[in-house]
Amino acid sequence: MSIFAQLTPPVLPEGTARLRAELREFLAESRRALGWTPNSNFIGVFSAEFSRLLGARGYLGVTWPKEYGGQASSALDRYIVTEELLAAGAPCAAHWVADRQSGPLLLRFGSEAQRRDLLPGIARGECYFSIGMSEPDAGSDLAAVRTRATRTPRGWRIDGAKVWTSNAHVNHYAITLCRTGPAGDSRHEGLSQFLIDLKTDSVRINPILNLLGDHEFNEMVFDGVEIPADRLIGKEGDGWTQVRSELAFERSGPERFFGTFHLLTSTVEAARARGDKAAERALGRLIVHFLSLRSLSLAVAGVLQAGGDPGVAAALVKDMGARFELDVLEVARDLMPDAATTPDDPLGRAILQVPSYALRGGTPEIMRSIIARELGLR
Amino acid sequence: MNDANNLVAEAAERLFADLSTPAVVRAAEQGIWPDALWHSVEEAGFCTALEPDSGVSLGETLAILRAAGRHAAPIPLPETMLARAIAARAGLTPPEGPLSIAVSDQPTTLRLEARHFSGTMRRVPFARQVKAIVALAHDNDRSMVVCAPAERARLTPGRNLAGEPRDDVVFDRLELSDGGMATAPKGIHEAWGFKTAALLRSAQMVGALDAALAMAVRYANERTQFGRPIGKFQAIQHQLAALGGEVAASSAMLDAAAEAVAMDRPSAALAVASAKARASEAAGIAATIAHRVHGAIGFTREFALQDLTRRLLSWRDDNGSERYWQSYIGHEALAPKAAPLWPFLSTP
Numbered sequence: 001m002s003i004f005a006q007l008t009p010p011v012l013p014e015g016t017a018r019l020r021a022e023l024r025e026f027l028a029e030s031r032r033a034l035g036w037t038p039n040s041n042f043i044g045v046f047s048a049e050f051s052r053l054l055g056a057r058g059y060l061g062v063t064w065p066k067e068y069g070g071q072a073s074s075a076l077d078r079y080i081v082t083e084e085l086l087a088a089g090a091p092c093a094a095h096w097v098a099d100r101q102s103g104p105l106l107l108r109f110g111s112e113a114q115r116r117d118l119l120p121g122i123a124r125g126e127c128y129f130s131i132g133m134s135e136p137d138a139g140s141d142l143a144a145v146r147t148r149a150t151r152t153p154r155g156w157r158i159d160g161a162k163v164w165t166s167n168a169h170v171n172h173y174a175i176t177l178c179r180t181g182p183a184g185d186s187r188h189e190g191l192s193q194f195l196i197d198l199k200t201d202s203v204r205i206n207p208i209l210n211l212l213g214d215h216e217f218n219e220m221v222f223d224g225v226e227i228p229a230d231r232l233i234g235k236e237g238d239g240w241t242q243v244r245s246e247l248a249f250e251r252s253g254p255e256r257f258f259g260t261f262h263l264l265t266s267t268v269e270a271a272r273a274r275g276d277k278a279a280e281r282a283l284g285r286l287i288v289h290f291l292s293l294r295s296l297s298l299a300v301a302g303v304l305q306a307g308g309d310p311g312v313a314a315a316l317v318k319d320m321g322a323r324f325e326l327d328v329l330e331v332a333r334d335l336m337p338d339a340a341t342t343p344d345d346p347l348g349r350a351i352l353q354v355p356s357y358a359l360r361g362g363t364p365e366i367m368r369s370i371i372a373r374e375l376g377l378r
Numbered sequence: 379m380n381d382a383n384n385l386v387a388e389a390a391e392r393l394f395a396d397l398s399t400p401a402v403v404r405a406a407e408q409g410i411w412p413d414a415l416w417h418s419v420e421e422a423g424f425c426t427a428l429e430p431d432s433g434v435s436l437g438e439t440l441a442i443l444r445a446a447g448r449h450a451a452p453i454p455l456p457e458t459m460l461a462r463a464i465a466a467r468a469g470l471t472p473p474e475g476p477l478s479i480a481v482s483d484q485p486t487t488l489r490l491e492a493r494h495f496s497g498t499m500r501r502v503p504f505a506r507q508v509k510a511i512v513a514l515a516h517d518n519d520r521s522m523v524v525c526a527p528a529e530r531a532r533l534t535p536g537r538n539l540a541g542e543p544r545d546d547v548v549f550d551r552l553e554l555s556d557g558g559m560a561t562a563p564k565g566i567h568e569a570w571g572f573k574t575a576a577l578l579r580s581a582q583m584v585g586a587l588d589a590a591l592a593m594a595v596r597y598a599n600e601r602t603q604f605g606r607p608i609g610k611f612q613a614i615q616h617q618l619a620a621l622g623g624e625v626a627a628s629s630a631m632l633d634a635a636a637e638a639v640a641m642d643r644p645s646a647a648l649a650v651a652s653a654k655a656r657a658s659e660a661a662g663i664a665a666t667i668a669h670r671v672h673g674a675i676g677f678t679r680e681f682a683l684q685d686l687t688r689r690l691l692s693w694r695d696d697n698g699s700e701r702y703w704q705s706y707i708g709h710e711a712l713a714p715k716a717a718p719l720w721p722f723l724s725t726p
Binding site for chain 1: 387391444448584585587588591592595598599609610612614615616618619620622623625626627628629630631633634637648649651652655656659700701703704705706707708709711712713714716718719720723724726
């Protein structure tokens with residue numbers, strides 16, 4: 001029996017229904033208080049107010065130890081929190097990366113001082129992170145990074161540039177992958193990760209507008225940026241292992257198939273309102289795919305809870321999730337043709353936006369290569 | 379799958395690997411009953427797995443069926459399991475040996491009149507090879523379970539794409555003994571039988587999907603073209619990765635359905651429908667990819683891939699195709715009184 005037939009969703013714990021009910025009440029309350037509107041824009045819009053409310057309620061750093069501001073709860077509880085936020089289309093962009101991958105990375109590889117300095121702020125929903133991986137010449141081929149960190153008497157000097165850095169203009173930190181030594185035959189040696197303070201370090205942040213004209217991406221330019229020695233994360237030269245671990249977190253969550261959930265909801269509502277029998281099969285198929293992906297995604301949470309490596313399971317969810325999101329758009333186009341033609345409608349906007357979701361955290365082609373390796377090919 | 383399921387799965391895997399060999403599968407298609415295989419399956423207690431108090435969990439039962447599907451076992455195992463489960467719940471004791479069932483999502487057209495059983499059942503699996511057929515029938519307003527001896531039926535042989543028997547069966551005023559009929563217990567009705575049959579068939583399908591994946595990967599690593607194994611080509615790798623996704627999604631959905639049914643959760647019907655729809659959709663995709671990777675050799679009778687793919691291409695239409703279950707789910711989701719989408723989907 002292959003691993004592919006053994007990714008079993010775990011049984012959800014007893015308290016799940018209560019946790020869901022609490023979250024739904026909180027989401028309704030915060031919506032009244034902050035006036036946010038549901039949005040499937042990947043992880044929603046940036047709202048520091050919302051992130052702080054979440055933190056205050058203990059919905060961030062769910063699995064982290066209490067001494068770092070966490071809740072010491074299970075990965076399955078975190079899964080429930082995550083999917084409730086996504087289903088509601090809540091404005092999660094501020095805290096999402098910090099809570100999903102930067103915090104867990106620091107917890108696993110960071111120094112005690114880094115953990116104490118940074119994790120409680122993330123868990124309070126006050127401290128936001130960007131991902132400093134991609135470069136102009138290093139996209140899918142991450143080992144090709146050229147941004148260099150050089151030792152100085154006081155720490156490190158960084159030269160180079162990162163691109164596609166989401167929200168670097170509003171976030172506090174970027175965990176940045178740099179070359180610190182020779183690449184070796186594997187090309188994976190000599191890489192290290194550094195904590196860059198986006199507010200005080202002399203990194204230049206230039207906006208890169210996306211095809212919708214929105215400012216989410218940035219270029220980060222490091223022109224001899226001096227940082228102290230204690231900004232190294234983990235061990236010098238271990239960057240490849242660390243970044244792979246970070247990417248596993250980045251790829252592991254249900255946001256990989258929830259990107260068009262709000263559209264699916266409105267499409268179902270529209271079809272229901274007009275009693276559209278002809279829509280039943282297409283929407284039923286989307287529901288089947290959604291539930292199958294959710295079962296597989298829960299299996300990922302189960303692997304995380306058991307302390308295992310979710311790499312392949314996460315790659316499967318991400319590859320199929322990206323296709324599912326696009327399938328939703330096609331059905332929505334069929335059922336709401338007028339909405340599809342203007343960027344002022346959520347559907348029109350999604351048609352422009354959603355193709356980018358598949359690229360974030362690794363393209364489907366990279367996911368398929370990871371899966372193929374697990375199959376024993378390559 | 380939990381550890382207990384794994385133990386049962388391993389035992390079942392060994393049994394079917396030993397006894398449901400390609401030679402046995404081919405012979406069965408020529409009408410030769412796989413006696414050794416059947417006896418071992420009976421002795422292992424697989425046939426009674428779905429009976430109440432069998433001591434075998436639903437997860438274990440589905441693990442057995444996955445193993446049967448993985449080895450294209452040419453026997454009416456899910457049919458016997460379900461027939462014995464229905465008969466046992468109704469207090470009937472069917473004869474030893476293989477059984478079949480007639481299940482439909484429609485109200486039964488089978489009739490009992492003063493102990494005489496009449497009606498037509500279409501495409502009953504393995505009917506010509508079983509001892510008895512279990513079905514639901516109406517006796518005036520009463521819903522009954524009947525267990526009718528197959529030898530007393532008029533059979534019109536038929537087969538599915540895999541060459542498995544699918545026979546039309548007619549009973550014409552066959553007098554049944556007390557042991558051949560009983561009032562249908564609460565909860566045993568057409569929809570229950572049809573969904574349970576769909577769940578069991580999904581398990582066989584997931585097993586066959588997994589085996590087709592393994593076979594295609596093995597072949598891609600062995601077959602050399604352009605001076606290297608074709609599995610070194612990214613085009614092939616990505617096709618097989620897509621096939622891996624179909625297997626993983628179908629398997630995870632089946633596991634979720636098994637848990638929902640075992641725990642009698644409100645979501646059980648939706649989960650079972652999704653499991654059959656997902657596996658049925660995967661079947662066509664998987665057969666296409668597995669055959670593409672194998673090239674012409676996979677298209678031969680001699681090569682074992684076709685034992686799996688012809689079953690997948692048949693089973694996807696049994697007990698509701700993907701079209702059937704997708705429409706069923708869409709209908710439920712769009713019902714005027716249905717919950718909003720997220721509560722509809724997230725109800726445990």
